Amino acid sequence: MTALILVVDDDPIQRRLLEAMARRFGYDVETAESGEGALARLEASDRPSINLVILDLVMPDLDGMGVLARMRQRDIAVPAIAQTAHGSIEVVISAMRAGATDFVVKPVGAERLQVSIRNALRVDALEDELRRATRRNAGELSFRDIVTRAESMARTVRLAERAAKSNIPVLIEGESGVGKELMARAIQGGSERRGKPFVIVNCGALPETLVESILFGHEKGSFTGATDKHAGKFAEANGGTLFLDEIGELPPEAQVKLLRALQEGEIDPVGARRPVKVDFRLVSATNQNLIELVKAGRFREDLFYRLNVFPISIPPLRARICDVPDLAMRFLARFCVEEGKRIRGLDSDALALLTAYDWPGNVRQLENAMFRAVVLADGDELTVAEFPQIAAQVEGYDVRIPPAPPPIAVDPAASAALGLASLDRRDPHSLRLINDSGDVRMLEEIETEAIRFALAHYRGQMSQISRKLGIGRSTLYRKMKDIGIADDMLGDAAA
Helix, strand or coil: CCCCEEECCCCHHHHHHHHHHHHHCEEEEEEEEEHHHHHHHHHHCCCCCCCCCEEEEECCCCEEEHHHHHHHHCCCCEEEEEEEECCHHHHHHHHHHHCCCCECCCCCHHHHHHHHHHHHHHHHHHHHHHHHHHHHHHCCCCCCHHHCCCCHHHHHHHHHHHCCCCCEEEEECCCCCHHHHHHHHHHHHHHCCCCCCCEEEEECCCCCHHHHHHHHEEECCCCCCCCEEEEEHHHHHHCCEEEEEEEHHHHHHHHHHHHHHHHHHCCCCCCCCCCCECCCEEEEECCCCCCHHHCCCCCCCHHHHCCCCEEEEECCHHHHHHHHHHHHHHHHHHHHHHHHCCEEEEEECCCCCHHHHHCCHHHHHHHHHHHHHHHCCCCEEECHHHCCCHHHCCCCCCCCCCCCCCCCCHHHHHHHHHHCCCCCCCCCCCCCCCCCCCEEEHHHHHHHHHHHHHHHCCCCHHHHHHHCCCCHHHHHHHHHHCCCCHHHHHHHHCC
16 A cells, blocks of 8 residues: 545645646545645544645635644644745745645646655655654654554554553464564553563573573572572563563473462562562563463463463464555665665555565564665665565566576686685585685584574574574573573573
């Protein structure tokens, strides 16, 4: 679904002209013939959200200036392009001070209007991302920060809004990458704990030997290496919200203590003489079927029923494909700032490609695809050429990933005679078996390289890494410790 523009003008001819031009640019358009009608449409909660207003300043009754003033009073954060037949400096300044994003003079040309619309939408997306980042850092994200036009996702949001009003434990279910953490943050932002601590724990990244210490804390000297007292994640979340991601990966011993914390509202730090009272709101998440884990004996049944009091299921991105354009624009705005690029948006072919793909990796995959596209882009608009991996998987698109160039055969003797260095050109994802001396590399070196690659490839998801490597998590952590990278991962898990 493309951006939805509201054209507001009391002149029916001007409304039809602007509507025709905006539709030709590829946008959806609605019209209103008065200022009151425009405000009513902007505040209609049962209809699709308006992304941009093209507003005539001179209208009977409530004029354009009045509409801009009321939009500001009612906190309607929709960009507006003001238009009038009188383009004096005083009128322009007044309109911009009233909140207009841009200003055009009647009759506006098609090219000028198209540039104005693109700039307004891009600026709005960037400002929205900045506001969202600020609210996220302050622990004040709300349900308005969840981008959706799909009814299935809207129902999920309405359900989460009800959960936010109480202290009931919430279990968020959904595939990897659908936005479970964002939903958890929105639940906190809509509750009485808004602005209080929001502590995230990825249960799949916790080493089995330190789970209890990380979650519940420990006293000084309670075990070898406990040189200081550690509060633990539950104590850090006191007064706020504790988000346990990948709850299905929690070891059985920690499940018992979690059950007690939920039932009694107190925790037992390792080595402590008495329990500690904690006040926390628990939100847990999983991409697994917990009932199947219960049947397999890997998850406690009594804990499952304590967590599953208020389940919320987030639909995958392929089930709400109409959200892809808005999400893509949001990611584009953010990555343009991070990479220092000036990109207006996506062309129609690129947008059609993104909405034709089924996104098995969900929102996280779309985010990564947009990041790569921004880095690759040379022009001021993203095209199909910036999404080669996606195009290769969608029927009807000819873009293909070029094969790796063959190695260049160079005579070492000739290179030495010319004073040239010989280059070993190879696939960066291949594993080298021969060292510089021409001997087979040691098995320990190859294993170390494979583990480091898996950590980067699966973004530190320890349970997934251990499954893909075919080893247990305890074995994985032992090997990581042997090669000197376990401390880094433990620091990430405790962050």
